[in-house]
Amino acid sequence: MKSISSLENTLEEWENISTNISGLGSLVELDDGSLTEEIISQVDHWEALLARKETEMLLSGPYDHGNALLAIHSGAGGTDSQDWAAMLERMYLRWAERKGYKTEILDRTLGEEAGIKSVTIYLQGELAYGYTHCEKGVHRLVRLSPFDAAHRRHTSFALVEVLPDIEDNTEVIIRPEDIEIEVYKSSGAGGQNVQKNMTAVRIIHLPTGMVVTCQNERSQTQNRESALKVLRARLFELQQQARQEEVLELKGEFKKVEWGSQIRSYVLHPYQMVKDHRTEYETGNTQAVLDGDLDGFIEAYLKFRR
Secondary structure: OOHHHHHHHHHHHHHEEEEEEEHHHHHHHHHOOOOHHHHHHHHHHHHHHHHHHHHHOOOOOOOOOEEEEEEEEEEEOHHHHHHHHHHHHHHHHHHHHHOOOOEEEEEEEEEEOOOOOEEEEEOOOOOOOHHHHHEEEEEEEEEEEOOOOOOEEEEEEEEEEEEOOOOOOOOOOOOHHHEEEEEOOOOOOOOHHHHHHOEEEEHHHHHHEEEEEEEEOOOOHHHHHHHHHHHHHHHHHHHHHHHHHHHHHHHHHOOOOOOOOOEEEEEEEOOEEEEOOOOOOOOHHHHHHHHOOOOOHHHHHHHHHH
């Protein structure tokens, strides 16, 4: 039913575009000069919409139209790295707001002095995974450190993980005997109820040693469901990665993916530049990017991949 509804919406949108462009053609035929300004405005509108639809057509994967789980982990760079992870969190939340996606923070671990060690965000909306999976990889920041008394230039790294929401997927089966569930008191902001009650949940997947935590919700049951959602997505990603590596190894092209291969650099000093190393797409408007203007990078990567 979800697939039918999605296809019906897509068909209706294309029919609406077709009808409006046909109407615009009729308007051009009737123009005596008084409608020219309105026609130009409409042409610009429909050209922009068709460009967006063209990008959407590049998203044809089995999970591209679904929701996504986006996790950010601070890397090498100490406090600067944790602050960088917090900057990325803000950037993606602003981007999601622009796209009209609903966001929910499932788990968040604060840094010792500033920023965050890690955060997991659930994004709900059409094509959420299709767009966000383009951001998967290591992100590098170069700037004058606000945490260095000498105000020297520092390089920080953060890892962005993107997983599909596969709640209805039958490929990943989590057996009760394969998991160990622990509960503990939540930390951080959340009021007295969060602090006093054992609401936070930690799930350990025994066969893989994978650990997932969730402490955002006030209910232990809700945290458990959210943690299972993340675990299911991580196990699915592990399966997909194993299959891909097996295929590449058979082809004789297997290369181990290492932490240091950043996909994008954000340089704030000595010059202003954000550059994607996969597509060579770049912009000097670093503030706009950090405020969530990521569509140019995402579109460039989708076209590059195609």
